[in-house]
Amino acid sequence: MERELTLRAIRQALNTSETADTECKRIADLADGRYERFNENNEAEVQSFHTDSGSIREFFQDYFTEVAELISLRSTEGILGGGLDAKLIDADGEIIRAWADLLFKEYSEKEEYLGCADHLLAVLRKK
Template sequence: MPTSTESVSKLYGRIADLENQRLAEHPMEREITLRAIRKELGPIPGKRIADIGGGPGKIAFALADDGYDVDLVDLSPDLIQLAQAEQDERKSAGVKPLLRSIAVGNALDKSGLAEGLYDAVLLLGPLYHLLEEPERASAVTNALHLAKPNGGLVFVAFISIDAHLRDVAMRNPGKVVDLKEFYTKYLIDGRYEKSEPGLGQTVQSFHTRPDDIRAFFASNFADSLELLELRSTEGILGGGLDATLAKSSDEVVQVWVDLMFDGFSTKEQHLGCADHLLATLRRK
């Protein structure tokens, strides 16, 4: 069954405030993601970035503050409303730079952005919720078309199956017994499609593994995209182990980011520690 984008949009409407705070509460994901993007793009003001599925714009605004020219698109009107509120607040306070544009849009459709224009295209959320491989391939294809030919970058984030199992073990370990049939299938295909009473709706999510990410790009994009690296955006601090850092000074956070980014986040033996895996690709 294909993904219900209406259901995904409704989910983020319900958790909009939590999503707006999530990266503040998990600084390692935020900072390693930003550093990975900056490493490849270089410190060149004016480079164009399309952030597709960027939610309330926390990554987009941080990159705009670096001097990049950023367009933000998200499926959820509620998250886009939060991004627009921050944009308006910045305008009122005279804070610049601002995002170039903010709009509701779907990674599975043409976003309305100009093709072949962007130095980097970010898909840091959409593939979390696309249940079918052709849908995931379609989202990446649309991002590929936005990226500049011969060197435009595409950043694609995934959720790790290992992360979900850790979460279950910490919160409700009996779940894998009570839902044995569900989890037997889940561990094969990564589809988490289940009614969640606490949210009042069905959650549609896709989780995966490093080797499956590599296989996905090799089978669908071997002629058009080069996979540069696969990186854990938490280093070895997945499972919420970075939460205390949210209360630490910027100096302490950056020391830990240095440690995780350089020493742990791309090492194969540590990728299983991730909550999120970030693939960096270059358009051929």
Template sequence: MPTSPTDIANLYNILGAGELSRLDTHPVELLVTLRTIREALPQAPQRIADVGGGPGKYAFALADQRHLVDLVDLSPGLIQIAQVEQDKRNAAGQKSLQSLAVGNALDPNILRHGIYDAVLLLGPLYHLVEESERVNAVANAVRLAKPKGVLFVAFVSISAHLRDIAMRDPSRLIAEKEFYAKYLQDGRYEKFKPGVGNVHSFHTQVSDIRSFFADNFADTLELMELRSQEGILGGSLDSALSKSQPQVAQAWADLMYEKYSTGEEHLGCADHLIAVLKKKDL
């Protein structure tokens, strides 16, 4: 059954400002991801499409680095939060986004085709439970990119959810035995949560990410690297760093990036995994 965009938008309308602050409490994920983007795009300004970028945490950080960023997200509530930040920056004469709008990663005409040096898909694939939808979202991102443009595509690891319930509610593994037997097979997490509504999310394994691109995009994309966005500090092990001095958090993020984010033995430690891909010049 196709994912309901209304349900996803409603979920993030409810989460609201909490989505903006989430990365503040997980600084390694934020800093490793920004470095991953910076290493792939060493020169600024580059034109970047941030598709499904929520309230713009990454988009504004990249604008601060002089990149030209267009932000699109499915949630009107999150775009409204981004607009408040945009207005503040414009009033202060600070660097801001080129544009921001409500839009769906599954819309082939979400932005202009073939003009972007980079396309970020750091959120949409978390919530597209059908593989055909994930293929569609990535194909749309490919259309936006220039030849040799770079795509950054993020996934949530199945390990992330298992660690979470082990810490918070371990009895669920038995109480919801049939649900978890299926979940471990297909990565689909679809539930109704009181006060939130229908939650659709998709979680995956490292090997399945590689297979996804090899099976569907061998002719159009080259997988440059697959990286753990938390290094070995998945499962909220980086949360204490949110209270540290910025240079301390940066030092840990640099260590994770350089030593603990691409080795096969470390990828399973991630809550989030980012694939860096280059569009082939056909």
């Protein structure tokens, strides 16, 4: 939903000859992965950086090769998304562990899930 709103705002800004400076800045920032959502006072409420797993691997290779080895890159999404967190309140520890194990073993390293995860975990081994 938020992505659709962002894309709609980009299209609208590109089609408007009187685009405000802040709108131009937001569009430029999207090109390099930065994202900010502003409130009515034009203050950033949400700030994030979006990238892809290949860029993250490249970052570690460029800056950490001499001191650490990237063992794995994992997504940390899944168990709490889509309202499942409300259902887990009443679940016992065994059910929660089963969910966490399933997501960790089956989905956390697949490239298609890395690309859409809100958070990634880089597992490094010091050299």
